[in-house]
Amino acid sequence: MTEVGDRIRCPKCGRESRIVWVSQDAKLAGLKCAGYHSQISPPPTKFSKNIQTKTKKGMVFLIEVGKE
Numbered sequence: 001m002t003e004v005g006d007r008i009r010c011p012k013c014g015r016e017s018r019i020v021w022v023s024q025d026a027k028l029a030g031l032k033c034a035g036y037h038s039q040i041s042p043p044p045t046k047f048s049k050n051i052q053t054k055t056k057k058g059m060v061f062l063i064e065v066g067k068e
């Protein structure tokens with residue numbers, strides 16, 4: 001059973017992360033990762049100066065839980 005406050009490994013980067021939210025049917029959980037993640041990865045071009053890469057620390061992901 002996944003509960004808020006549980007520590008699990010981030011599925012994206014493997015760092016330790018924490019459950020901050022669990023859905024009522026316990027099938028989805030919000031996972032707050034301690035690492036940095038970029039939401040978009042635009043191709044590197046010299047025309048992309050005005051595109052902001054959103055690299056954030058402490059992003060929250062939704063993951064599926066409760067199926068083993």
Ligand SMILES: [Zn+2]
Nearest residue numbers: 010013033035
């Ligand atoms: Zn992560």
